[in-house]
Structure formats: C-alpha cells, structure tokens
Amino acid sequence: NAGVTQTPKFQVLKTGQSMTLQCAQDMNHNSMYWYRQDPGMGLRLIYYSASEGTTDKGEVPNGYNVSRLNKREFSLRLESAAPSQTSVYFCASSVERGTGELFFGEGSRLTVL
C-alpha cells in the first residue's frame, strides 16, 4: 500500500500562475485534508472533506480551491499563486471524521516567485 500519495513533490511558480496539487489515498478513508506548514506556524488546515462529495473550509482557505474528485482523490488548486503561498503542503486522510488519526503524505514544497 502506498498510503497517501502527493504530486508534485516540488514546484516553482511565478506570481499569478495557477497549479493543482494532487492527492490520492488507497486506504479507503472517508475524510481527507490539506494542510500547509510554515516555519514557526506549525500545520494549518486549508480545506477538508469529511466524505466524498463534501468539502469545507479550514483555518486558511483564501486563495485556494479544492475538489473531492472521488473517494480516493482530493486536489488543491491555486488559481493565481502569490508569494505568501510559498509553503510545504501536506495532504492527509483519516478513516472517518473526528478520529484524530491522520495519515500524511510526504509533502509538496511550493515556491512562488
């Protein structure tokens, strides 16, 4: 089992460009999440999806959109990248809402110039 797989692992964008981070899990989990990790700020929740077909905003949703394509996949899109979105992005999944046990991907390092 691969667990949670994120692509790409590294990406450099220019301000204003768009891109999509892909995430897939093979554990048949219901809930999926996108976090960003910044120095001194820990992990902050961007969006989450409690189940297929639903998405909700987290702590820092501005500038992002998400799509829960199916049970396995949860993508994060930056429509017009800004330098403030330079960060490491983590996708995670859990069996169901509220369990607290998240399984994380390896992270995607995004730099916006």
Added chain:
Amino acid sequence: AQRVTQPEKLLSVFKGAPVELKCNYSYSGSPELFWYVQYSRQRLQLLLRHISRESIKGFTADLNKGETSFHLKKPFAQEEDSAMYYCALSGFGNEKLTFGTGTRLTIIP
C-alpha cells in the same frame, strides 16, 4: 476557538536524561489530544493519543484538564528520539485537528 501552544521551538537533551515536551491547549468543550512525530526524511505520523492511555516508544502523555496541558514525557532519552514533535487537538467528533507549532527535539550523544 481551539488553540495549541508548544512553548519550546527547540529542545536539546543528553542521551539517557529525561525528556519533557510541553503542550498547553485552549478549548471550551471536551478535547481530544494527540502527539504527532516527524523523524528525518519520514512522514508525519501519530505517536500517541490521550484516549488510549498507552506508552509508545517509551513516551507517555497525561491529559491535565485543570492545567489544560498534555505534556509528552520519556524517562530516558535515546538518540532515535531526535525528531520534530507536534501536539494536536480536536473536539470530540470534530473533523478539525489543530496543531501546535512544533518542538524540534535533539538528543545529544
């Protein structure tokens, strides 16, 4: 609002010495607390949760509701304990897991 505070960004401890990583939280309801760990070149993973009341890799953590704390402890540090540690909180049945800013633990040989 839920908040997790880890006051120490960096902590260095000699091998064999006791370790305590501090975590304080703010939450109006009944909290569920967790410790996550990220070893070098590995994924962030769950270390332990307060509900389980278990010891993992020699680490324990007790939820103190009076002091709103969930400190992580180990009596004798080992070199393989060097890692980044995050304390996290969720409300009962709440999807949102709120993380602290993390503490980087370094064990000095």
